[in-house]
Structure formats: structure tokens, C-alpha cells
Amino acid sequence: MVFFLLDQQYEKTPNRETELQLTLAGLERRSLTITENMTHSELSEVLVNAYPKLAKICGGWLLHKCSGGGGQRKLTLIPPDPDGYNGQQLKTVSSNGKCTMYVVPLQEQIDTSPLPLDAREFEKMPKAQCTLCSQMVPLQCLPVHIKHCKMEHVDLCPSSDDVSLMYLF
Numbered sequence: 001m002v003f004f005l006l007d008q009q010y011e012k013t014p015n016r017e018t019e020l021q022l023t024l025a026g027l028e029r030r031s032l033t034i035t036e037n038m039t040h041s042e043l044s045e046v047l048v049n050a051y052p053k054l055a056k057i058c059g060g061w062l063l064h065k066c067s068g069g070g071g072q073r074k075l076t077l078i079p080p081d082p083d084g085y086n087g088q089q090l091k092t093v094s095s096n097g098k099c100t101m102y103v104v105p106l107q108e109q110i111d112t113s114p115l116p117l118d119a120r121e122f123e124k125m126p127k128a129q130c131t132l133c134s135q136m137v138p139l140q141c142l143p144v145h146i147k148h149c150k151m152e153h154v155d156l157c158p159s160s161d162d163v164s165l166m167y168l169f
Contacts (some may be wrong), residue, residue: 001091001098001101002031002097002100002101003020003047003051003100003102003103004022004029004031004102004103005023005028005103005110006022006027006052006104007022007027007102007109009105009106010075010102011074012066012073012074012100013075015072016102020144021082021112021113022112022142024112024115024141025053026115026119026121027053027110027112030050030051030092032046032047033046034046034087034090034091034097035087036087036088037086037087037088038086038087038108039082039083039084039087040084040086043084043086043087044084047103051103051121053110053111053121054103054110054120056106056110056166057104058108059106059107059108060105060107062078062106063085063090063102063103064101064103064104065082065102066079066099066100068099069075075102076100078093094148101102106110108118115117115120117136117137117141117145122138122141125138125139125140127139128142130142130149132149132153133152133153134148139162
């Protein structure tokens with residue numbers, strides 16, 4: 001089943017720019033194994049293992065889903081059963097895992113500061129090596145990394161005039 005942890009309550013699904021910001025903060029879309037007989041506490045444990053930042057919020061969370069279509073779509077609350085969410089309920093409301101479940105904090109906002117590239121949240125993501133700094137970077141983060149890395153290398157690299165002057169001395 002696919003989950004996406006949002007940093008705050010939204011009326012609609014996040015746009016691409018917000019999705020990228022959430023990805024850099026370790027809140028991105030993840031495929032998690034949910035069984036039909038899973039209880040609310042077991043589901044909570046799976047979500048906290050996948051999203052360590054979720055463990056830090058005290059104000060609770062609820063699940064939302066959206067209907068089909070492209071672009072931004074309206075989020076709809078999935079009311080929990082009396083015992084909380086369970087695997088059978090999520091299987092039913094997600095059409096057997098075909099739609100993304102959005103985990104939405106109720107009373108707090110989750111920090112969206114970009115995580116270091118070696119953060120636990122990025123461990124399972126596919127990575128590629130940056131050709132400028134040789135650092136292994138999660139593919140989802142690579143475009144942003146390259147942009148910042150190029151700016152750093154341009155600032156740090158002497159111009160060709162400076163290089164030729166160095167050889168004169």
C-alpha cells in the first residue's frame with residue numbers, strides 16, 4: 001500500500017514543488033506492507049518505522065485519500081473505526097491498495113527542513129553518484145543536489161584567468 005506523510009493539513013494533494021520539499025524532508029511517498037489482519041497499533045508501528053518524524057508528533061494523525069485524476073485532487077478524510085485504523089479497512093477504502101493514503105497530522109506541523117543525504121529516511125531509496133562531488137545521492141533528491149552542487153563548485157572553482165595567473169607565479 002502506498003502512503004505519503006504530509007507536514008500539515010491540506011485541502012488538496014500537494015503540488016510537485018511541495019512534494020519535492022516533503023521528499024527532501026523524508027516525508028515522501030512510500031510503499032509499505034499492510035496485512036488485512038493488522039491492528040491500529042501495528043499500523044502505527046509500520047508508519048513510524050517508515051517515517052521517523054511521525055513518532056515526534058503528539059497531536060495525533062488521520063488518514064486521507066483522494067479520488068482519481070491527475071494534478072491536485074481534493075483530500076477526503078478516512079474516518080477510523082472505533083478501534084482505529086486496521087488492515088481490512090485500509091484495503092477496502094484504498095481499492096486493494098490502488099490509491100495513496102495520506103497521513104495527516106492533526107495538531108502539529110512536521111518539520112520540513114531538508115535532511116542530510118545519509119539520513120535513515122533515505123536508506124532504501126535508489127541512489128546515484130553526483131559527478132561534481134562524488135557523493136551518493138537519493139535519485140529523488142539528485143536534481144536539487146546537482147543545482148546546489150553546481151553553485152558551490154562555481155563559487156569554489158577559480159576562473160580560467162585565475163588558473164593561468166596561478167601558473168605565472
